[in-house]
Amino acid sequence: MYIDRLLRLIAGTFTLLSLALAHFHNPKWLWLTAFVGLNLLQSGFTNWCPMMSILEKAGVPRIPPTPAPRSTP
Structure with a gap:
């Protein structure tokens, strides 16, 4: 499983x-819901999320780059 998918699963579970x-x-406990929502909002603007750093340190792989399309002659 990749970081992006796992991150959405964790955020949904916490919420x-x-x-x-x-x-x-x-x-x-609604303060935890607000914290998760604010964290998702700020990560949308900054492209940084603390949970992504934790998951990277845990060894969860990022989505592999998509290969370039082949040109057909």
Whole structure:
């Protein structure tokens, strides 16, 4: 699995988990939802995300570059 896909899975899991915790335990868990959303927003502008750095250090590969299309004669 590649970083981009794993990153979306982690963000979605954290969001759903924090919403469930806010509903069943304490509404203050919504701050985690806000943190995940703000982190996704800033990574859209800066192209940097702390979780990507963590996943790279863990050895998760990036998406390989797509090969150039072959020209047919």
